[in-house]
Amino acid sequence: MPYELYYWDGLPGRGEFVRLALEDAGAAYIDMAREAGGMPAMMALMGSRTELQPPFAPPFLKDGDLIIPHVANILLYLGPKLGLAPADEGQRFVAHGLQLTITDMVAEVHDTHHPLSTDLYYEDQKEAAKVRASAFIRNRIPKFLGYFERVLKRNPHGAGQIVGDRITTLDLSLFQLIEGLHYAFPRAMAPFAERYPALRALCQTVRERPNIARYLASERRMPFNETCVFRHYPELDEDPR
């Protein structure tokens, strides 16, 4: 039975981290956002009065009767099944810790355009967004990316992947995170290639994986846009140098 991935229609967002893993592995899955009736089905599941353990928010994965919410949790579940998890048991917890650090950074990206409330429009919190985005660009991007670069460079198996001796869901997620940052903050990310050469090379490795390359060139790959977590508002972008 194919996996069912539930996420908002029309934006890559957090669902894309899961899609990349499924696509890289060539796994059979139904992208519910692309199905007629997929969005009503998602809303019905979340608001169900009978589902015993409904998810709080998308994305979530349905595998038979099991419903698994949260990107990092889905990737933890899928990793071993897709051949995209570290072989070592202890390293899976290290990898999951890194995945949760990506989760935190993604949440901070979201809050650059919604610092006050998700119930307010961006236009109604633009001034606060400018302050938050500036702090994110000056302090948080270097802190997070500097950290990932360090861990990647120190991998005793080489910097071809961030954990262990094979590509895992983490590497695919780092690629997506950095793609999103480039889209949202092109000026802030201008120094990227120079400052984070190992991450840059990793992104290239991911991009060239056959199934990923095919996916990126397909219609299934959605472009970033301003309903996504990663939004490009030029007024929030700045060159940190």
Add this chain to the structure above:
Amino acid sequence: MPYELYYWDGLPGRGEFVRLALEDAGAAYIDMAREAGGMPAMMALMGSRTELQPPFAPPFLKDGDLIIPHVANILLYLGPKLGLAPADEGQRFVAHGLQLTITDMVAEVHDTHHPLSTDLYYEDQKEAAKVRASAFIRNRIPKFLGYFERVLKRNPHGAGQIVGDRITTLDLSLFQLIEGLHYAFPRAMAPFAERYPALRALCQTVRERPNIARYLASERRMPFNETCVFRHYPELDEDPR
């Protein structure tokens, strides 16, 4: 060898979710914040130039050579070892999803007093904090707690625990989350007992567990304070009714 828990000194914060699990199980652990040299040791680990996989931020757990960061990840690791995980493999992913929803709510609590930047003082983002806290109280507390109440009440094994037929780290974490919310937002939480009777009963169950009761009465239990994630600023609190 006892576990080593690394977290900031002087505040319960995110570390407390881990402490409660260790205390409930009567596990041998060293609370590094209480040890002479514990804070420098934590900072050295995070800033180490030789540690291959340093953690991004506390809390983290050291078990021999393995360093595990992020509360939910630590609890995922410890749960089975401490007898505080669901017996069913699939349910562990459901439980972890719920734990990550707690993580998200804790992050939102943090952002009520730091909506613009963690690098600014609260006093320098007070006006933004008022807007964010108000939205949190009006929209997010009911959304999150209503969700947890629903899942708890629907547990086919009874509402004595949120997943499965035994107390897990999740129940201890829900207790701590709700304690923190009561401390930070006493007016906002005034309707709690009436609106969320199942969660209220769960908190009482947790509080009365022998090891937890002993811990809460001990000097090891730190009071909440205004360096914590959960801060009581009266100007951010309001009665939502």
